[in-house]
Amino acid sequence: PxxxxxxxxxxxxxxxxxxxxxxxxxxxxxxxxxxxxxxxAARMLLLSACDGQQAVVSRCESDPQRALLRIQLPTRPDPQAYADWTWVECTISLPPTVPASAVLHLPTLRITGGKVRADAAYTHAVPKARRTGHTVALGVDWGLNTLLSAGTARVHDDGRITAPGHGAQFRTAGVLAKQHRLRRLSEHLHTKADHYQRLIGENGQHSLADRHQALRDEIRFVSARRSNLNDALAWAAARWTVDQATAAGASVIYVEDLRSMEAKGMGRTMNTRLSQAVRGQIADHMRHLASEAGIAVVTVPARNTSKHCPRCLTPLRHRKAPDRPTTAGWKWAICPNQSCGWQGDRDQGAWRRTAARGLAHQSKTVIDKSSKTMAIRTVVDKLETKAVVTPTTETSRKDRSKTGPTRPHTSRPAPRRRRAPSPAARPCGPAGKRPEGHAPTDRTRLLRAA
Structure with missing residues (x-):
């Protein structure tokens, strides 16, 4: 009351x-x-709310990839006593992603396409991600057209950091182009809907009211498409990154912290594309997938990762392409230090700097109390001087340096001669002559193309 x-x-x-x-x-x-x-109510049965007297799940002894679900169901629509219930056994096929040592929990049963599906949850132990003590790390650099560039770096006992490979790139030009088209379509629809809203005003019986409602429905549809596309792209990028770290045997993934990045000075279109990148979703999915493999994901400051040389920390000169060293650009980086002479893709140098900075600043890794994420928040100048990638002198191919003059090569190649003997006399031509063209010598008649 x-x-x-x-x-x-x-x-x-x-x-x-x-x-x-x-x-x-x-x-x-x-x-x-x-x-x-x-x-x-949805057409599903939540067995997690049941106790052991009504539902039990266990693995099959003969096949670990199959589970046996025993559930007590009524035999009549209005059960009155315990005799109106009976035990029913259901066999569930487990996907190969479920480990053999995982503990299964009661699933949720739902009807889809005329079949009963089971959403099974399981629990299994995973190795704990370490904060320090890493020797092999995967450095990840963000890009626009090339979404991710990653490679491994190794720290040795004497403190040297080397990069054993050239790295890899996760290219999604087609998906990003579709995302860009959907963004432009969404902006166009919003502009048109706002114009209709100004024309309608407070008049609910306006002739444009139905068209305005159709535009709003189309905006929701396009927004859902953009959201689904971003989510799929984020999961694919995170899965690719964790697979790269697992294949290389890395125990940590160092990612640039671009939360404070401001997209400006690159044009309206480029600024919008940079601002709407799905980096936050990729980082969250990356932490989720890496935790299962016991791999730590640490964010490092992104300052000067693309500006300085990964070998000597000298400010780089950025050019348009390796074959155009005098044309200003941003894709190709050249170190002006004559004693170093490193040059390479801008993103390839950035992941080397990211991995080296993370390995050199391992002692500065902290765990955020609210989000439980690992991060290196500050760059120490003393440690930054050690964050250089030492070039390796090992090579897998033999030395091909010139030791003498080059042999002269004629501009006229030698004629291609047949290894088959001259054919015998035939009705189609004089004896002892080869057939013209590239036809085989055992044909009695040349092909029309020959």
């Missing part, structure tokens, strides 16, 4: 229900059950 013992949210919700019922029927509802519709 008086609502003294009810939260304000319940009073507000019930008031809205009563108001809606009054507008639809012209009178007040008799009780709460008349004010709200009948509750709906």
């Amino acid at each position: 008086g609502g003294r013992h009810l939260p304000s949210s319940i009073i507000k919700g019930r008031t809205r229900q009563i108001t809606k019922y009054w507008q639809a029927n012209g009178r007040l509802p008799v009780d709460v059950f008349e004010a709200e519709g009948a509750p709906g």
Whole structure:
């Protein structure tokens, strides 16, 4: 009475229900059950709320990839006693992603396509991700057209850091182009919808009201497509990164921290594409997938990772392409230090700098108390001087340096001679002559193309 013992949210919700019922029927509802519709339930059975007396799940002894679900179901629509219930056994095929040592939990049964599906949850032990003590790391650099560039770096006992490979790149030009088209379409629809809204104003019976509602429905549809595309792209990029770290035997993934990056000075289109990248989703999915393999994901400051040389920390000169060393650009980086002479793709140098910075600053890794994520927040100058990639002198191919003059090569190649003997006399031509063209010598008649 008086609502003294009810939260304000319940009073507000019930008031809205009563108001809606009054507008639809012209009178007040008799009780709460008349004010709200009948509750709906999904066609699924949550077995997690059952105890062991009603449902039990266990692995099959003969086949570990199959589970046996024993559930007690009624034999009549209105069970009255314990005799009206019986045990039913169901065999569930487990996907290969479920480890053999995992502990299964009671699933959720649902009907899809005329079949009963089981959403099974399981628990298994994973190695704990270490904060320090890493020797092999995977450095990841963000890009725009090339979404991710990654490679491994190794720290030796004497403190040297080497990069054993050239790295790899995760290219998604087609997906990013589709994402860009959907973004432009969404902007166009929003502009048109705003124009219709200004024309309609407060008039609910305007002739453009139906078209405006259709535009709003189309905007929701395009937004859902963009969201699904971003989510799929984020999962694919995270899966690729974790697979690279697992294949290289890395125990940590160092990622640039670009949360404070501001997209400006590169044009309206480029600034928008940079601002709407799915880096946050990729990092979250990366942590989720890496935790199962016991791999730590640490964010490092992104300052000067693409500006300085990974070998000598000298500011790089960026050019358009390796065959155009005098044309200004951003893709190709050249070290002006004559004693170093490193040059390579800008993104390839950035992941080397990221991995080396992370390995050199392992002692500065902290765990955020709220998000439980690992991060290196500051760059120490003393440690930064050690974050250089030492070039390796080992090579897998033999030395091909010139030791003498080059042999002269004629500009006219030698004619291609047949190894088959000259054919015998034939009716189609004089004896001892080869057939013209490239036809085989055992044919009695040349092909039309020959």
